[in-house]
Amino acid sequence: MTANRNRPLTLMSLGHACVDVYQGAVAALVPFFVSERAYTYAAASGVVLAASLLSSLVQPLFGALTDRWAMPWLLPLSALTAGAGVALSGITGSYALTLLAVAVSGIGVAAYHPEAARAARDAARGRHTAMGWFSLGGNVGFALAPLLVSAVVALGGLRASPLLVVPALAGAALCAAAVRSAGTRAPAVRTGLGAGTDDWPSFLRLSGAVVCRSVVFVGLSAFVSLYVRERTGGGGAAGTAALFVLYLGGAVGTLAGGRLADRYGRLAVVRGSYALSVLAVAGVVLVPGPVVYLFVALTSAGLYVPFSLHITLGQDFLPRRVGTASGVTLGLTVSVGGVAAPAVGALADATSLQVALLPLIALPALGRLLLCGLREPAAPGEAAGEPADPRGVGARRR
Numbered sequence: 001m002t003a004n005r006n007r008p009l010t011l012m013s014l015g016h017a018c019v020d021v022y023q024g025a026v027a028a029l030v031p032f033f034v035s036e037r038a039y040t041y042a043a044a045s046g047v048v049l050a051a052s053l054l055s056s057l058v059q060p061l062f063g064a065l066t067d068r069w070a071m072p073w074l075l076p077l078s079a080l081t082a083g084a085g086v087a088l089s090g091i092t093g094s095y096a097l098t099l100l101a102v103a104v105s106g107i108g109v110a111a112y113h114p115e116a117a118r119a120a121r122d123a124a125r126g127r128h129t130a131m132g133w134f135s136l137g138g139n140v141g142f143a144l145a146p147l148l149v150s151a152v153v154a155l156g157g158l159r160a161s162p163l164l165v166v167p168a169l170a171g172a173a174l175c176a177a178a179v180r181s182a183g184t185r186a187p188a189v190r191t192g193l194g195a196g197t198d199d200w201p202s203f204l205r206l207s208g209a210v211v212c213r214s215v216v217f218v219g220l221s222a223f224v225s226l227y228v229r230e231r232t233g234g235g236g237a238a239g240t241a242a243l244f245v246l247y248l249g250g251a252v253g254t255l256a257g258g259r260l261a262d263r264y265g266r267l268a269v270v271r272g273s274y275a276l277s278v279l280a281v282a283g284v285v286l287v288p289g290p291v292v293y294l295f296v297a298l299t300s301a302g303l304y305v306p307f308s309l310h311i312t313l314g315q316d317f318l319p320r321r322v323g324t325a326s327g328v329t330l331g332l333t334v335s336v337g338g339v340a341a342p343a344v345g346a347l348a349d350a351t352s353l354q355v356a357l358l359p360l361i362a363l364p365a366l367g368r369l370l371l372c373g374l375r376e377p378a379a380p381g382e383a384a385g386e387p388a389d390p391r392g393v394g395a396r397r398r
Contacts, residue, residue, distance in 0.1 A: 052338020063327025083168020090161025
């Protein structure tokens with residue numbers, strides 16, 4: 001019985017891994033665009049921007065739509081769209097067409113996350129650890145992206161990019177199976193606005209902190225591979241290894257975040273993670289030699305431990321707008337970091353990569369300041385005025 005109950009969440013976690021391959025793939029393609037097409041740092045970061053900008057703009061729209069209507073069919077369709085864009089990016093001859101291809105992929109990613117996060121929250125029944133497994137799926141996809149891209153490019157250069165559509169096909173099948181497994185419990189039209197009162201000031205402060213996290217993560221995703229090559233004197237394998245460590249540490253950190261939140265409370269864990277990120281990012285930027293890999297791993301932990309907690313906190317701050325909250329915390333504030341990537345690239349072209357990455361040290365500190373004073377939101381189903389358990393929604397379900 002338990003296996004049947006967990007089946008939709010398991011399928012959704014696997015589907016999430018397949019979709020988020022394409023968030024990681026864009027950054028993983030950047031070094032190959034630089035080497036094969038002689039893109040400048042600014043031009044290469046423009047590719048990251050193209051994948052992020054449209055995604056950032058349309059994500060709230062998809063969140064609002066999923067608050068109003070159940071759209072489970074959107075999950076497999078968005079997986080295919082995300083994969084098609086990345087698959088086409090390597091075979092287009094012009095820079096403009098490359099930007100268009102990755103922008104299409106970004107729209108697919110944007111369409112996927114709000115409905116997927118809402119459905120996963122339903123399947124998880126509010127448990128932090130269960131939502132951690134869903135988020136883990138996406139982080140595994142991120143972690144596998146540089147390995148997958150490197151393997152495909154090794155076969156035939158960027159012209160082999162159509163092979164990157166394979167995870168999208170698998171993801172579409174998994175999402176369709178998850179929808180069938182979940183059945184028809186959700187109504188076609190959500191009059192639902194759920195119970196509770198939306199706390200927009202707290203939600204906006206949380207979103208500001210997540211934006212800070214996003215800029216750091218996207219900036220490092222785009223340039224850590226090239227930077228580690230410079231710092232260690234290694235070749236392409238050294239850079240790919242750094243990106244893999246950045247993403248793989250996230251897979252571990254996400255699961256740890258759910259368990260730590262059940263023990264110490266969501267906000268305490270999130271605040272501690274931002275503080276850790278300040279020191280870890282400083283190590284990545286300033287410490288020379290192979291020890292940089294240790295700081296990449298610590299940065300990954302600091303950035304990813306609060307990942308699934310951002311989602312549930314946002315949903316609890318906006319209990320009447322769960323789709324919107326999911327679209328912002330899981331999608332918009334993640335992809336909006338790409339908007340800052342061209343500025344990092346332009347600064348790197350004018351100075352050096354190290355100088356361009358220095359501002360990233362301050363952003364987790366700013367995020368930590370935004371989190372000061374926030375109070376744990378009421379868990380779903382709690383009576384109005386009842387004090388929230390500081391450990392959050394999962395604490396009383398263990």
